[in-house]
Amino acid sequence: MLNINEILETNEMIDRQHLDIRTVTMGVSLRDCAADSADVAARKIYDKVTRSAARLVRVCEEIEREFGIPIVNKRVSVTPIAAVAESSDAEDYTVFAQALDRAAKNVGVNFIGGFSALVHKGFTKGDARLIASIPRALAETERVCASVNVATTRAGINMDAVRRMGETVKSAAELTADSGGFACAKLVVFANAVEDNPFMAGAFHGSGEPECVINVGVSGPGAVKNALLSARGQPFDAVAETIKRTAFRVTRMGQLVAREASSRLGVPFGIVDLSLAPTPAAGDSVAEILEEMGLSSVGAHGTTAALALLNDAVKKGGVMASSHVGGLSGAFIPVSEDAGMIKAAQSGVLTIEKLEAMTCVCSVGLDMIAVPGDTPAETIAAIIADEAAIGVVNNKTTAVRIIPAPGKNVGDVVDFGGLLGTAPVMPVSGGSAADFIARGGRMPAPLHSLRN
């Protein structure tokens, strides 16, 4: 029989250290929902999502009860809508976002991702229409998340798309000015986007995915931080080992839940995403892990090295615990969703420049960062370009989820509520990138893209 301490330890991790399954995300292909008429396509989209995900929330709730482990979010990701909507007569794709929103509400998921386009090499007619529709689609829906992939290591950076996304982020913020630019919290600009990411706002169901699939995202920064208390003052070898052991346990639990959900729903299991995703709750912070390693505050010199170790150890520990690892897998550093990051940003120790350096070694990118409302679209585009360059050159996923909060200035705070948290408005560099962004065109793929 199991040891009493093991059982109590597991329950302690769940009760006090916020160990949970962060998301069970059902990927649904909408490729068979295209139609000449936008109304017909929207209805097909609604019907397919509600039919496929009808039992998702109920089954997850049963699993939560049986294992005694919270599944915080139940979500749906769909085929990038640009591809589905393209053959329809619609010019404004908001109608499809509304269909997704209704479907999400009907099945009880809090977010649905996939109002997306992949434009790393160029735009099709549908891609251009989708991007133009993003601000209105996000402003007029509650649960829909949008993402646009503007660069890959293989294709380089589509600088026309980068410019357009700078403008899109600005107009999404302006359309939702009364909620602090909330639409931007649902919009991710990617380089090297992955097809099986279960985490929002960047989830979509990629073109190599099956008809329907279950992907699971685990979490547990609190459990990692707590485990590190036992390695205080010890060398980094011990720190890495401790993180690996914790990541292994957390991932095993994710794998168990993923298999169970997949078999009960009759939907194939896709991947477990080994991410450390913080929430604004106390003790559920990635920043606190880095601080436990010996930094007085996240953002201090040493933060990038600490994060690199954390990210690597999480992967090494998790990879043996799951039969298929995928998604973004690593540590997330969303500023507004992490109590430690919020504090460090407010005190000025954590800056956008440091966060940019951190994105070279962690899971994603500049995430949930509020900047002054009068930041020019070109500056936002240039921030996107910098992140994309990091992703393209380092062969990793990077992303930008940035909120130019209308009417707000450095020192103000934007409150998004719930899991999206509170974002202190951070300063951006004063220099202009207007002429740089105006060039457009494509930045060629780096030499190491030629791997064949």
Add this chain to the structure above:
Amino acid sequence: MRAIVTVIGRDRVGIIAEVSGALAAAGVNILDITQTVTREYFTMIMLTDTSGFGGAFSELADSLEAFGEKLGMSIRIQREDIFEAMHRV
């Protein structure tokens, strides 16, 4: 289905009798028990087989939780698999 029942609370006379009585009434078979008292706190882990319980697992979990509240204890039941997954390679 094999499930672990965890009972935690202040120690007093009759806890094991009351909890095993409730499990027996629900048709749940006890396969193994470990218990310990640290200071005045009582902790008991029971390995059980719930296949004799007719209803849904959530009903059993709810009724044990409610029963625990009546006794002033925390009683939870979880499938054994989660602990196996976390602690056994």
